[in-house]
Amino acid sequence: MNSTVSDQYRALADQAERARDRQKPGEKILIQIGSATCENAAGSVDVLDEFRKHIAASGREDIVLRRTGCTGRCSREPIVGILVPGKMPVKYERVDRPLVHEIFTRHILQGEPVLARILDGPLEKLSQHEILTCQSNRCGWEGAESLQTALARRLGDLGITPDQVRITAASCFGACGLNQLGTCSHMLVRPDKVLYRVYNEDDLDEILQEHVIHGHTVDRLKVVEKTVGRKFFEMYGDVAFFNRQSRIALRHNGIIDPESIDEYFHYRGFQALSTVLSKGDPQWVIDEVTKARLRGRGGGGYPTGQKWSMAAKAAEKTRYIICNADEGDPGAFMDRSMLESDPFNVVEGMIIGGYAIGANRGFFYIRAEYPMAIRRIDGAIRQCRERGLLGKNILGSGFDFDLEIRLGAGAFVCGEETALIHSIEGERGQPRIRPPYPTESGLWGKPTVINNVETFANITAIVNYGAGWFSRIGTAASGGTKVFALAGKILHTGLVEVPMGTTLREIVYEIGGGVAGGKQLKAVQTGGPAGGCIPAKWLDTPVDFDTLAKAGSIMGSGGMIVLDEDDCAVDIARFFMTFSQDESCGKCTPCREGTTRLLEILDRITQGTGTLADLEKLERLAKLIKKSSLCGLGRAAPNPVLSTLEHFRDEYIAHVTQQRCPAKKCVALVHYEISAEKCVGCTVCARNCPVTCITGARREAHIIDQVRCIKCGRCFEVCRFDAVQRL
């Protein structure tokens, strides 16, 4: 152990803690406002402004505004958290200026939460206490029935109502395996922030009697170790969308101020770096990461420990480490969220990675479409330099390391590692044949490790909580969790972090709340333009790198788009092919020409001029491109076509044999008519028609001129009497 390193770390952490303490956060009312690209787009800047005015007008000095990143609950943003000391934290959704006024006057000044607008509410009443019980299959106790059932029965026997204590099921608190004496389950009491180990029914009785009834903490059963998702559960544990998740990479999202290094220190920031540097053994880090069974989260799923080990063994001593933040997959936004909401965690992960492989220089390659992520990472790097956490002789360890940012310039293919390297070198971002792999010959010909943002975001957790703990979460082949960006026709869009091996059904229904608008789920598209569609009948597929590959899709970076009955499989395939064709860099013929030809065929089919022979051509060509393309982009580009052909062939056949689009999505194959019986002659459709092709007098049935109709569907959308029919 190197005492200099830990002393220096301690001094920095103390300094940060003092700076934080000066603001006395524990004694004040905190108003927490999300600040990230999507939060701002949803209006959080106005919300912040309005709260500022209200605080100033009230003259109160015990109310503090605090900025956090985003929790990944996108469709409900802006989200505001109100933390009154000793009270249950309350979160509000879709906050706007009028609601700020209501929250401020009713909740903050008079102590009455605005129940109608609570996140994932409305709630009838806020209970005084909430007990979260672990539902993870890794947790078990000696009781005959489940902890939740036993708890519910006892509360009933004691005459405690749900108004007083609410019970909620939660996923893993991350306390398993830490210092426990036998099999136990866990439960968290909110708002008291006490996590208990519960071994048997006597323990449960004691906690109820002592803590719930008399208000004394049962120290004997209290978990004193720091656990990974604890702060997140303390804040967001009551929200169904969050409490079924296991947050590791996203553990600080929506909790800490992403622009403050002092805040980050408070949440064990740089402790992992201190541990690593004081051990002074890069191989130890690599061994830990290997033991954790961490696999690359960018999509390839290559074991991270193995990648680091190859670079560390290279004869060449100048080495580089790169964070691939060129999150190009449409529908994936977890990397942006991590960069914006917890930037120091990614930076710390990179410093540790640099140390492990023996690199002194690292690069963030961030896409230019993410201006706020760029600003936050830039700020984090600057603050790290000021505290000596980047630069020469970090924490007195003798290790020199610095980071710089390079911006993408709008080329999807640069997510491919060899193309990304060319881009940093200042060339066209075109891939090259591997081997040699970058770990052997990468940036400027030197050994280079490229990892995705999420991979780096897991590193600090592995060091702080242990490789054994990390590997227990997940599957035999792949440790830890994966973050998915759930979007499309889903009720709750947002970021979902679950253990590897969680089924699609749990993600879509239990966390995502199912399909929006009561429609039927058709398929889940995973892996972006390189992935495929998994049909509804395969919802019980556990999600992992290998299982998704078997289902004809890929994990990719974790985009998960839910498709419903209104989505056409051929149209989706065509959409992705348009993307891949457009983004093909043009270097190799199979990808350049092949994607163009595939797109032409798909265009024909969606136009209604395709033939059955086209389907065979599609399949043959797709397989050929897969086999013969130079890089991952081309090799994966046919996946959306092949997977829809496999699972939704009947739709393709309807398009080519009957010129019919079963989902009524393909514009060329549908037309609109107005039912004379249902039309009341309200004229709304006629007034909204952009080409004025709808005629009819007031209170009389209207008619669409089929020749002039451009099939924009506007009339269909605005008709309140279901008179306009899409046929």
Next chain:
Amino acid sequence: MLAQLDDVLREYAQAPGALIPVLQIAQAIFGYLPETALKRIAQALDKPYSEVAGVVGFYSFFTRVPRGKHLIRVCLGTACYVRGGKEVLSALKSALRVEVGETTSDRTFSLDVGRCFGACGLAPVIMIDDDVHQRVRPTKLPKILEQYRHHAAETLESAAVGPEAQS
């Protein structure tokens, strides 16, 4: 502006991999990449002009034609696509009377498409300069555009300020 570029070139001349950052800065200075600037860059970084032009042509962020004061990018990522991004694009085309890649005659807006800005939960979105606008419907467009028209008229010289800068 060329003098400003020369300062940048002096700073970056010796740095490996400088071409793309230099082009990005140059585009921020000029608003686009004029041929004179590209030639000067090629000379200063000791690279053939063909290579510089090749890089410019490869990346979609670089443009060799002047753009309007505000760049509108319509997201056509998957989530936006399934939630009506295409309709928003066609409404913008007819409202501005331009095609993708073109600039309005008064030089206020340029229209482009984007591949996912990572705000899928708010789909469909459009990005104007650095601001993301959420849940855009064709009917909401006139109001959004008006803010920028107004803004463009007010601050002809100063750099665009998004809502971000107020926080």
